[in-house]
Every structure is written in structure tokens, then in C-alpha cells.
Amino acid sequence: MKKIITLLLSIVTVLVACFAFSGCKNKESKIKVVPVSLSSEEYAFAIKKGDTELKNSVNTFLKEKKADIDAIFAKYTAENVNLNDSSKFGDETIKTEPSGADNELVVATNLEFAPFEYMIGNKIAGIDMEIAKLLAAYLNKTLVVVNMQFEAVVTSVSTVETYDIGMAGLTITETRKAEVDFSDAYFGATQMLVVKENDTTFDGLTTKEQIKEKLASLSGNAAKCGGQKGTTSQFYIEGSEDFGFNGFKNLEFSGYAGASQAVADMLNGNLAFVVVDKETANALVASYNA
Secondary structure, eight states: OHHHHHHHHHHHHHHHHHHHOGGGOOGGGOEEEEOOOOOOEEEEEEEETTOHHHHHHHHHHHHHTHHHHHHHHHHHHSTTOOTTOTTTSOBTTOBOSOOOOTTEEEEEEOSOBTTTBEEETTEEESHHHHHHHHHHHHTTOEEEEEEOOTTHHHHHHHHOTTOOEEEEEEEOOHHHHTTEEEOOOOEEEOEEEEEETTOOTTTTOOSHHHHHHHHHHOOGGGGEEEEETTSHHHHHHHOBTTTTBOOOTTOEEEEESSHHHHHHHHHTTSOSEEEEEHHHHHHHHHHHTO
């Protein structure tokens, strides 16, 4: 009986210490980025095919407002930035229902992709969304942001008259160019891996060739991975001629509405790693490891 009481007291002491000191976090709940770039791609805004006036206006805007756009990127990618700080990020006044009026700039997006587009409570935030606000003001229009599944963004801009532009961290590809016109590129992106903080699978690997070799050797549970469905992350794993990826036949990819859901499932033990854009990977680490 004394041993049991002693054991219980020890457990209580440990629990109290864990609550009292932030350094007692469970490493299983922390994540890290494997610091190797796996791809090279360019983001641009999708514009309804044939809308030369809007395309030219957007391209002129990107040149004239470059300093302001650079400042937006700096704000969202600053070291140790808290992207969920509602005092610094997000706008709850942005309209989300188009009225059909000519003075609206209607943006199709997917609010599951921090730091480019996401929600903080009822506030719309993100790099693309702040650029959208700047663009709407430049065009003297009212901004309207419509949230939808990522896979629907390009198709919606292409087929639905209401939507003027897609701003959703969209990579320029030949397939997408068949549906929409693209603005000039405004950002160079790359894919990276996110793993649990104590995962050593990719430790010591410093080139994308070494990472590819390691990925091709994985099997069983180690070969289970995930990411946001319909994005470059999925195409990197499954292969895509359009994106120039050979893919990995040994890997099992699970698609999620957003990368954060994939990371949560990884922490639950259902995935070994997550593939995601570099900036989103860094945002996820900042969020989960806070």
C-alpha cells in the first residue's frame, strides 16, 4: 500500500511540474520541417480566359505595388510570428456573398492554406487575401471572397461568370492554363516534408536527391503520407506529367481539406509524414510548437 501511495505521489509531482513549466511538453505533439527543398514552382493568380483587361491590370498592379506586396510577405513570414494573432491579422469586414454588382472584385479561394489564405475565427487572413484587398482598392472595387474546395478554384473562375479571379496559392501549370489565364508570377514556392519532432528518418539528408532516394525506400507505415488534396503536394507523391513529378509507387498518399488536418492525423499516428509548401510548413511548425 505504501508503494502505491508513493507511486501516486510521484505521478502527481510530475504532472504538477509539467503544468508549471512549459519545457515539459510532449515531443509527440511537436513537429519539424525537413530543411530540403523538393521542387520549384511559381504561384500566380487565375483569371477568366480572355479577360485581357483584368489580366493587364493585375500585372500592372503587381509591378506598381511590389513594395507593398513585399511588406505583406514580410509580415506573414517574420520569424516566430503568431499567425493567429487576431490583433495583427485578419479582416472580419470582407464580404463573402457576391451581389452581382459590377463594382465587386470576386475572388475564389480556399481558406485552408495558411499563411496564404486562412481564417482566424470569423476573420479572413493571409498573404493572398491582403494582396486581394490591395488589388480591390487599386481597381476601385469592393472585395468579395468566396471560400470553396481547392480543386474547385480554377474550375469556378473558368466556368462561373460571377468569379473574377482565383487567389489560392495556385501553381502555374499547362493543364490549368488550358482553363484560365494566369497573371505574372508573384511567388516562387517549393515542397517540403513535415515530420514529428522526434522522427529521425530524414536526418542527415541534405539534397532533394537524397530525400527522393529515402522516400523510394520506405514501406509499411513509414510509407504513409498526406497533404492537402488537389495540390502540388499530392502530385509530388503520386506523380504528374503536368508538374514534372515521377511520383513514388511505394508511397500511400491520403488527401485532406487542408495541411493542418494532415498534420493532426500524423500526430495521431496515421501518417509518417506530410508534404506541404515551405511557407505553410513553417506556419504549421510555429502553430503546433507554440
